[in-house]
Amino acid sequence: MRIGIIFGGQSREREISFAGGRTVYDNLNKDIFTTVPIFVDSLGQFILLDWQYIYKGTIRDFYPPFEFLPKSIHGFQVYVESLGDLPKEERDAMIQKVGRKIEPSDLKELIDFAFLALHGPYGEDGAIQGMLDWNNIPYSGSGILPSAIGINKYIQKKLVAQASFNGPNYVTYKKSTWLKGADTKALLAHFESSVGFPFVVKAPSQGSSIGITVISERNEEKLKQALNRSFFLQEITAADWNTKTEHAKIKWVATLTDIRDGIGMPVNDVLQGKTIYHPEELLAHLNQSLSSKERVLLESLDNEEEIIIESFIKGQEFSCIVIQDEDGNPIALPPTGIVKGNDFFDYRSKYLPGMSRKITPIDIPGEQVELIRSECCRLYSTLQFNVYARIDGFISPEGEVFLNDPNTTSGMMPSSFFFHQAAEIGLNPSQFLTYIIRTSIQERIKDGKRSLRYKQLLATLDQAISSEKNSSKEKIKIAVVMGGYSSERHISVESGRNIFEKLSSSTKYQPLPVFLTGSDEQHRLFILPINILLKDNADDIREKVINFKGHHPIIEHIAKETESISSRYVSNAIKDPKEISYKELSELVDGVFIALHGRPGEDGSMQKELEKYQLPYNGSGIQSSQITINKFETNRILREHGISVANHRMVYKQEWLDAGEKLLSEIESGFIYPIIAKPSDDGCSSAVKKIKNRDELRAYTRLMFGEEAIQGSVSSSVLGLKYNEEFPQKDYFLIEDLVSKGNAKHFLEVTGGLMTRFNDKGNVEYEIFEPSESLATGDVLSLEEKFLAGEGQNITPARYTTNKADYEQVASEVRATLKRVAEVLNIQGYARIDAFVRVFENNRSETIIIEVNSLPGMTPATCIFHQTAINGYKPYDFIDNILTFGIEREKKKLAKI
Template sequence: MRVGIIFGGPSREREISFAGGRTVFDNLDKVLFEAVPVFADSLGNFILLDWRFIYKGTIRDFYPPVESLPESVHQLQVYMESLGELSIAEQDAIIAKTGKRLLPHEFRQHFDFAFLTLHGPHGEDGSIQGLLEWYHIPYSGSGILPSAIGIDKVAQKEMLRQHGFPTPAYKTISYNQWSDLSQREGIFAELVSELGLPLVLKAPHQGSSIGVSIVREKDFNAFEQAVERSFFTKTIYKQQWLALDEEKQVASMKQLVDIREGIGMPVVLADGTWVYHPEELLAQINHTFSSTSADSLRLASVEREQLVLVEAFVSGKEFSCIVVQDETGKPIALPPTEIVKGNELFDYRSKYLPGLSRKITPINLPTEEIQRIREACSKLFVALGFNVYARLDGFITESGELFLNDPNTTSGMLPSSFFFHQAAEIGLNPSQFLTYIIRTSLAERLKSGKDTVLFTRLLQDLDKAIKDEQAHRHDKVRVGVIMGGYSSERHISVESGRNIYEKLSSSSDYEPLPIFLTGRDEKHHLYTIPVNIMLKDNADDIKEKIQHFENGGQPHPVLAQIMQEAASITRKYTGGILNKPQRLTYPQLKNLVDVVFIALHGRPGEDGALQQELEKLHIPYNGSGIRSSQITINKFDTNELLAKHGVPVAKHSMAFKEEWQENPEAFFQSIEAAFNYPFIAKPADDGCSSAVKKIKNRAELEAFSSLIFRETEELDPACARTLSLGFKEEFPNKEGFLIETLISREGAKHFLEITGGLLTRYSPDGTVEYEIFEASEALAEGEVLSLEEKFLAGEGQNITPARYATDPERRQQISEKVKADLKRVAQILQVEGYARIDAFVRVMENDEVETIIIEVNSLPGMTPATCIFHQTAINGYKPYDFIDRILQFGIDRTRMRAEV
């Protein structure tokens, strides 16, 4: 069956939709389905997308294409709508660079079924559903009417009340009311009087995380800002603006035009003028304040809201619950997940970036209370006429009051989302859950009475294919995917491991087995884990769940009941039941798998320790061998070896705890004598982004040393503030750290940070051949690239291929020189399998090219958003193809050694 995955769209959650579309594209069962990527741009065009673009980190990385963008002095990022009023011909020229325009009446020529991962307006409101029904295309999820209800938070309130569901007291503010400045303080006083404090403000037609604020104090200024946030309007005051220097004005502009946190573009001014591009807006603001007497400038998004919903605050446990239908149409509420927030507000970042909030499934409540939540969610699912699946959010107070709010007809489909997290509790991996969604949606569309002959045939064909696949489940190569670990990058390792597992589980050739590694340097343990534990929120949650079963714990009684209720679904799509985690020895591992994929970062995994254990038993594995791994894990040793071979690296030195403890002042002075501020400080033997800091002064050097040499697990708050550590940012504890000069432009006409991937294979004569990919240009928001920017969807920006020069021919010449440099580095270090090499590139005035190596990662991150997938796509490899070749190299290496 050809499945058109429709993703992107015009909403403010388009990046999450884009990442969700990629998840579906990768995880659709390749035996059952052919995935057809259909990208909807922000102007409403449908594009049959060249699949290579799906693996970009964000929409902005490829659309509009960089050559279609106007000059931007401050490198402000834009979407299609910032290009102004484009003619159809101009739009077609842009579309042709990424794929082919697809008109709705052409849909049926390209796909049989539409899988919707669109969010917000036009995606969750019945619009796309109505369009597809007009053209006789079955689609996923709820129909037109429930979708229209699911997007309108004010209409939902009335319906909740009509059906007897408690809901927090609420009021609305109209845009016309708010536009009368004289009424504003009175509106605030009235709301506080009627609803009390805190107040929760929401944009009523957006996704559940956009335009949401909490006002806790009787602070009119905070209230005014919150209302503007929900309306997507902004008042800029002259005095405040002119107090900012240019750098801060540009930073403020980036925040203002951010579609997630700001008002987005285009904006309309008070006189009705439309402004499309952020640079144009920046110029307009400066012009207004420099040449007129205006003391403020009011901006409104052209997609602003007409109402703001204001709710009374509910204090209690917050939860989210996915409800699905079985084959009889009966709703089954999956185990509700408690959201333990790191911030008070479960906002866009907290929802979609692993580790910023904690998800506990099922919610930490007595069994009867959990069942009460499930029953209420199932009842609301039916009352609102939802179909197939939905996500229902709510609160339960200490006194037991239950409030449901924000029912959604779709859910975020990132690998770590509630959607997959809760489905795993009935034993469905993402590939199986997507099959369930498609099959159930087809059955639901049949109930409409439209196109019943066509839909019945599609359903019968799919049922037959599912049955046939179950009969051949055991004819596959068994792959142990080892993830987790105990480094500060263990959460990224879990993201990588899950991604590998999911790519392999949707294939026709491999049967993956998730394996979690935990412990410490002195001793580590392996555990096989079932899919529901693998899809816990992060590595620490997985470890906690394993310990629960090791200490004699049993599955939660609610989970056991849900498994029983969903038994017909589980049998149909998995053919099995969930098991408990099992500790595993390496000899036992050999009996369970044919090959291992190590998805660990830092130690162990990248240091050769795991490779030694696997080689003793002749178990094939991915990546470099023991000796190469032992070198590349240590950035100091890597620098030393490369410098010995004449490869440019930063000036470097080690700083040791023993010397710091003996005489701190002499320790600092010796560093300052050898290195000028600013310089880079980082662990020598940890993952690629962990605790990498630009040290600008003595205070920061002291803070860095105190944190990395500390005796306790806790971080000193004052030191953390000095280094501006991010929320929940981890900092490893080490006996030494690496100091490097800050690599700078030094007169180069072009200077950029790049990351380049590679893949190896054996030639017929048994020698290792290197395939070096086009490098990506990495753009950091802060002083150094963060973990989020490197690995998480929607964060950061990577331009692939890197922009070494504006002239295409010259760009390619420089690229070939850089690739040759990266290949030489890989050969010196005897890197095998695959790797990622980070570097800076200087293009000098005389056109000389210098590649300065930063570090080499022998087991690079393999999260869905990592830029190595952008690079492999240019060479024609989908992620599964790339993973397949990595595994095949490991198998060939073990076989060749056995033959010798």
């Protein structure tokens, strides 16, 4: 059955849609479905996308294609709308670089079913649903009417009130009134008297907490900023602009053009009536205008004409997925409580693991959980939703349920509520997607259009589901080990889940999820049921397995309620977590995929345990892993072999205790600020900081050596740590020179992946992928930029030169250095090598190695998948090659015994 995955789109949520579409593409059952990726660009054009572009980190990494981008001396990345009104021929030529342009009428020849992963306007408002209905293509989720209701928060609020649901008090406010020059002091008083205090300023047609601000201080300036944010207006005064440095101006423009945090591009200068398309053009416009004018007011071309001011509901926030049974009756899955560090559940908290906690079911009395469930089902029916919905709300301290954000779709990132709650009834992501497709076809049959054809489609699907469930085909059993006890444990879980999901939807492997916790002295291994596997982060999983005392009564009740659904898709499911030994693990599986990062995965200690039982595993062997985990030792060995590394030294806690400030003076005598400080045996950008002065060096030292708390301390403030930022405490850390451009004509940071295989002679040979150019918005690449979909900006392949004829000379020199590093360190399986590259006038290049990761991150957004795609490997193919190498390596070892 051909499933067209429609993703991307024109809304501000296009990056989450893009990432969600990739999740669906990877997780659909390969035994039942053929996937067809259909990307919708921000002009609304449909593109049959070449599969390799699905694995780019963001839309802007591949579209518009690099050769169509106007020159940007400041390196601004843009969406296609920033190219202005292009002629049709140029738009078509652009599309041909990434796929094939198709018209909606072509879809019926390409697909049997449309899986909608679009968000916001044009995606969940009934528009595309109507287009698919017109072309007789069944699609996922709700139909036209409920979708139109679901996107319109004004209509929602009226219908919700008419049906006697509790909801926040609200008023609306028009942009035309605001632009006439309203008195913010009077407005503050008006909003407070109308809805109470604190209150929420909300853009009514956006999702992912875009355009939302909680006003918790009676501050006129903050209200002004909040109103502008929701109207997608941005004011900048000459007094503010002209005091900014050139770097600060560039950063301000980059933030403004971000469609999630800023107003996006193109923009209209409201006061001058001029439309500006590109960030470079905007930067020049601001410099010119604010040299003679007091202020500039910018307005997004995609904006809100009227916004909502609503009361802030005090209580526990929750989100609940509602699905339906065979007869179309709604069933609420266990609602999830949200524990967050900010006033509201913002974009970063929603999508980055570890930034908030999702507790399922919400931690309140059982009768209140059932009240939430019944109210969500009642709202689902009231608004005539179909197939599934996500309904958000609050429960007050008095036990009143307030429902304020029903959505006809949900984010489909691996850690989204969509999969998180389905796991509580035993469905893994692949199975839940199959359920969504099957239930959606049932709903389309009810519409009375093409009913016979859709019934035939349903019968064919049912036969395939039954055959797949009852298949006796033997698969290779692979334990996917994730978690750990380092600062990288949350990313490890994201990597492990991604590997598990890729293998779950394959025809070759049967994955077993295993969580590792404990300490260096004792590794504790736990087999995970799917609901615990999809808990929010590593700490939640650890708590569940360590303190497991049976299932929550609410979960057991809902599992029985949905048994007729889960039994169709699931057989022999793991119900409870179980602690096992390495010996017991060896009796259960044929091999292991180590998805751990840092210790104890990358240091050789787990490999040592696996080799005791002849268990094949991914990645490098014991000795190589012990070297690469130690950045200082890695640098020392590479330098001995003539490979460029940064000047570096170790700093030990005992030195600090003995010498104090004298140690800082000693460091300053050997290094010039700014310098880089980082743990010598951690990765994932945890505690990697650019240190600009002694105060920051002292603060870093005190935090690393445990002299101050990570959260809320003076040193934390000096370093500007974010809420809940991981910062490991150790007895030593590494200082390095900040590698700079020097006298090179071009300078960039790259990350390069590699893979190994055995050649015909049984020797290891290396395949070096084209490195990605990593663009950091701050001083160093952040955790989000490396691993969170839609955040990092990576150009693959890296842009070493502007001249294509010179490119291969530089690229081959870089690849040769990376290969040399791999050979010197005896890396096997796969790895990621980070480096800086200097390119000089004669196109001679110098590659300075930063670090080597023997078990690199394997989250869906990591750039190693962008690189393997260039060489023709889908993520599953890459994972399959890694596992195959490990199995072959173990066979060769056993053959020598």
